[in-house]
Amino acid sequence: MDKYLFLDFDGVLNTANYAKRLKREGIDLYDEFGPMFDPTAITNLMRIVDETDCKIVLSSTWRNEGFMRMLALWKDRNLPGELFAMTPILLSTTYRDARNGEFFSVPERNAKALEINAWLEQMGKPCAYVILDDENVFFQSQQEHLVETDEHDGLTYEKATLVIEILNH
Numbered sequence: 209m210d211k212y213l214f215l216d217f218d219g220v221l222n223t224a225n226y227a228k229r230l231k232r233e234g235i236d237l238y239d240e241f242g243p244m245f246d247p248t249a250i251t252n253l254m255r256i257v258d259e260t261d262c263k264i265v266l267s268s269t270w271r272n273e274g275f276m277r278m279l280a281l282w283k284d285r286n287l288p289g290e291l292f293a294m295t296p297i298l299l300s301t302t303y304r305d306a307r308n309g310e311f312f313s314v315p316e317r318n319a320k321a322l323e324i325n326a327w328l329e330q331m332g333k334p335c336a337y338v339i340l341d342d343e344n345v346f347f348q349s350q351q352e353h354l355v356e357t358d359e360h361d362g363l364t365y366e367k368a369t370l371v372i373e374i375l376n377h
Contacts, residue, residue, distance in 0.1 A: 211262040211375045212337040214295065214324055217270050219342025221245040221253065223362035241281045242270065250287065252368035257289035260375040265327060266294040267320060267339070295323040296330075321346045338371045 215221075226246035230237045237243055256262065266278055271294040282291045298319050324339060325347070339350060342357045355370045357363055 210331075210333075210335040211260050212265050212292070212335055213256065213260075213262045213371065213375070214265050214267040214327075214337060214339040214341075215253075216341040216343075217245070217266075217268040218243075219359035220268075220340055220357050220363050221249045223249060224360045226362070239284075241277075241284065245285065245287075246362050249363040252363045252365055254288035255365075255368050256371050256375075259372045262289070262338075262375055263292035264289050265292055267324060267341070271295070272297065293327070295320075295327045298323055298326070318345055318347070321350060324350065336375050336377070338374050340367075340371060 222243045223246040226248075227237050227243065230244060257264075270281075271278060275294055278294065279291055281287075320341070328335070328337070337353055339346060339354045340357065340363065341354065342359045342362070344351075344354060344356050346354055353374065355367055355374070357367055
C-alpha cells in the first residue's frame, strides 16, 4: 500500500524557535525561497521518510509558488525524500449537493481539508496517509490521520514517531 505524507511547512519545518535563534545569532532568517527550515525538523522528516518510504504531498500554502519552484526548493535545501505532488488549490468553497441540488459553503479555513480529500479522491485507491500540520482545520474523518505540531517546536522526534506509527500500521 502506498504511503503519503501531507506536509505543511509553516509551524512544521519552519519554526518560531528556530527563527528566534537565527535572529539572536544575527543569521539571515530567509533565503531566496523564504523562511529557513529548522534543522531538527528536517532531521525528523528524514527519519519519517527513511522508516516509512512515504511520498511527500505538499499541502502548505507555499505550493502557490508552483511545483517547479517547490522542486527547486527541495533540491536547493537538500530536503529528504521526494516531493511527489501537491494538493489542488481550491478557488471556491461553495458547492452544490449532488443529492438535492442545494448549495452550501465550507468555511475558508477548511479549504485544506477539502484539498486533501480531493487529492485522495483523484488517487482512486486505498493508501496510508498522515496530515502533518500545525493547525487543526480538518474534518472529523481526517482526525485519525492528523499529527498536529506546535508552531514553536515544529516536527519533533515524538511527533515523527507518531507519523511513523500511523504510516506503518
